[in-house]
Amino acid sequence: MKQxxxxxxxxxxxxxxxxxxxxxxxxxxxxxxxxxxRAWPLDEILKRKxxxxxxxxxxxxxxxxxxxxxxxxxxxxxRELLENYKASIxxxxxxxxxxxxxxxxxxxxxxxxDLDFPMSHGGTALRFDMVDFCAYDVFMLKRxxxxxxxxADRIAAAQARFAAMSESDRSRIERNLIEWVPxxxxxxxxxxxxxxxDIYGEMTTDDFRSNLFAFLAExxxxxxxxxVRLAIHPDDPPFPLFGLPRVVCRASDAKALxxxxxSPTNGLTLCTGSYGASGANDLVAMAEAFAxxxxxxxxxxxxxxxxxxxxxxxxxxxxxxxxxxxxxxxSEERRRKAESRADWExxxxxxxxxxxxxxxxxxVNPGYSGIGRxxxxxxxxxVMRTVDALRP
Numbered sequence: 001m002k003q004x005x006x007x008x009x010x011x012x013x014x015x016x017x018x019x020x021x022x023x024x025x026x027x028x029x030x031x032x033x034x035x036x037x038r039a040w041p042l043d044e045i046l047k048r049k050x051x052x053x054x055x056x057x058x059x060x061x062x063x064x065x066x067x068x069x070x071x072x073x074x075x076x077x078x079r080e081l082l083e084n085y086k087a088s089i090x091x092x093x094x095x096x097x098x099x100x101x102x103x104x105x106x107x108x109x110x111x112x113x114d115l116d117f118p119m120s121h122g123g124t125a126l127r128f129d130m131v132d133f134c135a136y137d138v139f140m141l142k143r144x145x146x147x148x149x150x151x152a153d154r155i156a157a158a159q160a161r162f163a164a165m166s167e168s169d170r171s172r173i174e175r176n177l178i179e180w181v182p183x184x185x186x187x188x189x190x191x192x193x194x195x196x197x198d199i200y201g202e203m204t205t206d207d208f209r210s211n212l213f214a215f216l217a218e219x220x221x222x223x224x225x226x227x228v229r230l231a232i233h234p235d236d237p238p239f240p241l242f243g244l245p246r247v248v249c250r251a252s253d254a255k256a257l258x259x260x261x262x263s264p265t266n267g268l269t270l271c272t273g274s275y276g277a278s279g280a281n282d283l284v285a286m287a288e289a290f291a292x293x294x295x296x297x298x299x300x301x302x303x304x305x306x307x308x309x310x311x312x313x314x315x316x317x318x319x320x321x322x323x324x325x326x327x328x329x330x331s332e333e334r335r336r337k338a339e340s341r342a343d344w345e346x347x348x349x350x351x352x353x354x355x356x357x358x359x360x361x362x363x364v365n366p367g368y369s370g371i372g373r374x375x376x377x378x379x380x381x382x383v384m385r386t387v388d389a390l391r392p
Contacts, residue, residue, distance in 0.1 A: 001330070001345060001348040002026050002060060002332065003023065003025055003314045003381065004024055004026035004061060004347045004349040005022060005026070005027060005028065005349055005373070005377070006029070006063065006168045007029045007052075008365060009033070009048070010051070013362070013363055013364055013365070013370070014364075014368065014370040014373075016052065016055035016057060017050070019055070019057060021374075022374040022377055023374075023381065024057070024349075024377065025060065025345055026057065026060030028061040028062075028063045029052070029055050030062055030064055030065065030177050035064075035065070035066045036066070037066065037070075038085075039083075039087035040091050040092070041091070042091045042094055044210065045092055045094075045095045047387070049097070060347045061097070061099045061100070061101055061104075061169055063100075063129045063184075063265070063296075064102045065085060065088045065089070065092075065100060066101055066102075067104055067123045067215070068081045069196065071107060071215060073200065074211050086222045089222050089228055090217065093226035094227065095308060098227055099228070099229050099296055100228055100229070101233075102233065103235075103248075104211070105246070106243070107188075107193070107196050107197070107200070107244060108241060108244070109236075110236040110274070111236065112128050113127065113173055114127040114132070114176065115134040115176055115366040115367075116366075121354075123356040123357075123360060123372070124355045125311050125312045125313070125354050125379060126312045126352060127311035127312070128310055129309050129313075130154065130241055131158050131307070131309070132158075132161065132173055133241070134150045134155060134157075134158035135158035135159070135165070135173070136170075136174060136177055137149070138155060138158060138159075139158065140162070140170060140173075141193070141194070143242060145243055154307070163283060178193045179188070181319075197243070200244055200245070204245060205245040207245070208245040209256070213261070216230075217261055218223055220263050220266045223265045224263060228266060229295040229343075230265055231268055231294075231296040232248060232257065233248075233269045234248045234249065234254075234274040234275070235248050235249050236271065236274035236277070237252065237274070237278075238274055239278045248358060249276065250280055251285070251289070253273075255290075257292070258293055264293070266293040267293040267294060267296075268293055268294050269295070269296040269298060270283075270298070270329075271297075271299035271300075271351065272299055272300060272320045272351075273301060273320070273352065276320040277304065283320050284324035284328055287325045287328035287329055287332075288328045291328060291332035291335075292332070294332065294346060295346070296346070296347050297329060297346060299315065299350055299376075300312060300351035300352045300353075301313045301316065301317060301319070301320045301322055302318050314378050315350060315376035316379050316380075316383070322383070323387075323388075329346055329348070330384065330388065331344055334391075349377075350376035350377040352368070352372075353369050353371070353372025353373035354374070354375075355369045355371075355388075356371045357371050358371065
């Protein structure tokens, strides 16, 4: 697989020189400073691309051209914003970047309650704690209808935990849940977040799924014409949050969206950690079933807990059979190569990583520390080389 690395641009504490030292050859990036729904100018894309290439790397994947909330709800300026999205697709294609990862999560991006969960090895990980989330949803945000979305025993545990929290603990959880997310076009506070929840109002899962399919119906033909592969990222975590609809959580969701616009252009980002946070998803089976439509892979692992909580584990440990997933993806690459496809190589990146060694105490983008991802990439590279060496 094409070994890539997510890079947030010139302000990323992990530099392009570090990316090369980690052994990656491709970069996954976006114009985060312009990611507010406007059309990306070609000259800005080429400027970013030139900087990446000057460092001896290739811009392999755009992650992400943001899908504006107006587009997801089909309200406000959604028609103008859809045209901007099409223009951005055409522009990145002109720059020679042919894989675009995106998500269709309502309001939130990936969501964690704890960005510095202590691990036994002395480093830290990302964690989603169901009781902490309930405490925020019910007792801080005080979302209308929140009590109906949580079982009584969880609410009781959340009430006790909330009462024991200091003000700094409460502020930290709120910041983690709604104020900080990488690559978001702006930051929410509690009141603006409530207003966004009101916009979604009575929207059902079926309504939201219809909006996703309508988005695909317009974007996929543009991407086909431009020669771009679209790769939707699953919901993270893969279950409802804040009463919002979630439509890319399970294998059945992935199949439905691929069937809705049945084009090779319309594909998936196989994020093993996002799908893997639900025990209902068999990641090896999904890698095998959807192999022809997997255009990008995020490889990370999670350890699940009985109440739905989880933390991000070592890349080769946890509840996802990572070796089985890698075997399936390499098998698909061989199939594509046998067809003499120029695009046979599937870009992958080590997703997230523990904060380890000299990164402890440093400023890092949560989930995107340098040393933790380097460790993950090295482990995954070892698996890939072993599988290749042992294949018939």
